[in-house]
Amino acid sequence: MSRAAERLKLLINHLDRPPAVITAAPTSVQTSTYNHPQRLRYTFDTDLLTPEQRLSYEENGFILIKNLVSEEDIDRFRKEFEKICRQEVKVPGLVVMRDLVIAKSEFVADQKAISKLQDFQEDPELFRYCSLPQILQYVECFTGPNIMAMHTMLINKPPDAGKKTSRHPMHQDLHYFPFRPADRIVCAWTAMEKVHRQNGCLVVLPGTHTSTLQEHDYPDWEGGVNKMYHGVRNYDPQHPRVHLEMEKGDTVFFHPLLIHGSGMNQTQGFRKAISCHYASADCYYIDVMGTTQENIEKEVKDIALKKYDMDSEITFKDTWAFRGRLVQGERTSL
Numbered sequence: 001m002s003r004a005a006e007r008l009k010l011l012i013n014h015l016d017r018p019p020a021v022i023t024a025a026p027t028s029v030q031t032s033t034y035n036h037p038q039r040l041r042y043t044f045d046t047d048l049l050t051p052e053q054r055l056s057y058e059e060n061g062f063i064l065i066k067n068l069v070s071e072e073d074i075d076r077f078r079k080e081f082e083k084i085c086r087q088e089v090k091v092p093g094l095v096v097m098r099d100l101v102i103a104k105s106e107f108v109a110d111q112k113a114i115s116k117l118q119d120f121q122e123d124p125e126l127f128r129y130c131s132l133p134q135i136l137q138y139v140e141c142f143t144g145p146n147i148m149a150m151h152t153m154l155i156n157k158p159p160d161a162g163k164k165t166s167r168h169p170m171h172q173d174l175h176y177f178p179f180r181p182a183d184r185i186v187c188a189w190t191a192m193e194k195v196h197r198q199n200g201c202l203v204v205l206p207g208t209h210t211s212t213l214q215e216h217d218y219p220d221w222e223g224g225v226n227k228m229y230h231g232v233r234n235y236d237p238q239h240p241r242v243h244l245e246m247e248k249g250d251t252v253f254f255h256p257l258l259i260h261g262s263g264m265n266q267t268q269g270f271r272k273a274i275s276c277h278y279a280s281a282d283c284y285y286i287d288v289m290g291t292t293q294e295n296i297e298k299e300v301k302d303i304a305l306k307k308y309d310m311d312s313e314i315t316f317k318d319t320w321a322f323r324g325r326l327v328q329g330e331r332t333s334l
């Protein structure tokens with residue numbers, strides 16, 4: 001047994017909790033390439049994570065790696081974002097979101113009006129983020145070797161206009177995804193500048209990744225809620241929270257069932273982050289009919305019908321299969 005494996009065994013024996021339940025998955029999804037002790041359900045041993053880091057992800061559902069993306073790379077992403085805002089480049093399939101307050105006002109939209117870009121997989125410069133080797137090395141610990149980049153975002157959280165619409169309600173990202181298993185999906189989220197409580201850093205509820213997918217809906221907020229910003233319906237404000245304050249280049253990897261959100265941006269600056277949701281290419285699509293995800297499926301379909309100008313045959317699954325891009329290994333299923 002290697003030193004790391006020995007250390008891991010020791011640490012596991014000191015945990016005062018029952019072993020995690022291993023959920024059954026189709027055999028195609030079980031990855032036997034790595035050392036995968038039965039008690040560790042969420043991570044693989046690729047010789048990258050220390051035993052402590054693995055156990056921390058197993059218990060908390062997230063892991064923060066400091067200084068993972070270089071200043072140069074982040075400055076390049078920022079420049080590309082600004083070009084997109086100035087409409088100097090046109091990116092097929094890109095979704096440009098404006099904050100509710102701006103979208104519904106007379107305010108003449110300039111580049112500062114953009115609160116989020118989604119689906120930048122056709123922009124080579126931004127998509128470079130999703131293929132950074134140091135990110136993929138970590139991603140592999142959660143997904144295994146065949147890796148798809150399924151969902152991309154650059155979030156430009158605006159200064160709050162006074163209605164608290166810059167908040168992102170507490171949610172589980174899995175609500176948006178019609179593929180499984182959840183444990184083979186991970187989000188990488190990199191701070192493009194210092195993020196802290198004042199400008200609306202991520203807020204996570206540690207350990208909630210061990211729960212199931214909850215019902216989501218629009219929270220009942222006085223100032224309104226941005227399109228598709230669903231929140232966990234019975235959000236418990238008493239659950240212990242962690243505010244993830246991060247420096248430029250720091251990256252958090254988190255499980256798609258981890259309940260998280262972000263607070264109001266109370267500064268005058270735009271808080272920027274870039275992120276990608278990865279999944280094992282061995283994952284499989286599910287039909288969400290009759291599940292709690294039916295409400296989001298309907299909203300996505302309505303928007304996709306307009307965006308792609310296609311007939312009503314488009315499925316929730318199709319909207320994901322179009323956008324997914326292989327970044328490592330083989331495109332086996334998704």
Ligand SMILES: CC(C)CC(=O)SCCNC(=O)CCNC(=O)[C@H](O)C(C)(C)COP(=O)(O)OP(=O)(O)OC[C@H]1O[C@@H](n2cnc3c(N)ncnc32)[C@H](O)[C@@H]1OP(=O)(O)O
Pocket residue numbers: 095096097098099100103104118151173176225226227228229230303
């Ligand atoms: C894990 C991950 C997926 C979690 C998340 O990211 S949760 C958030 C997911 N968000 C999304 O997928 C993006 C959703 N947004 C979009 O697709 C777009 O921004 C749209 C809402 C369709 C707006 O597109 P756009 O090209 O700006 O179209 P229009 O200017 O013609 O606006 C169409 C109608 O939408 C309204 N609108 C635009 N932005 C927002 C907003 N932020 N909140 C609420 N309503 C909004 C706009 O006022 C207009 O409404 P009407 O004038 O038709 O009543």
Ligand SMILES: Nc1ncnc2c1ncn2[C@@H]1O[C@H](COP(=O)(O)OP(=O)(O)OP(=O)(O)O)[C@@H](O)[C@H]1O
Pocket residue numbers: 167168169170197203219231232235260261262263264
């Ligand atoms: N009723 C609610 N339902 C769902 N999510 C909520 C609700 N109220 C607050 N949140 C979420 O809780 C998180 C923290 O929000 P908020 O900015 O209010 O507090 P904070 O940043 O933790 O504390 P403070 O602003 O006092 O420093 C955000 O993700 C926010 O969207």
Ligand SMILES: O=C(O)CCC(=O)C(=O)O
Pocket residue numbers: 153155157168173202260261262273
């Ligand atoms: O950057 C943020 O505010 C978090 C966004 C988020 O959690 C999401 O879009 O799923």
Ligand SMILES: [Fe+2]
Pocket residue numbers: 171172173260
């Ligand atoms: Fe999220």
Ligand SMILES: [Mg+2]
Pocket residue numbers: 197198200263264
């Ligand atoms: Mg706050």
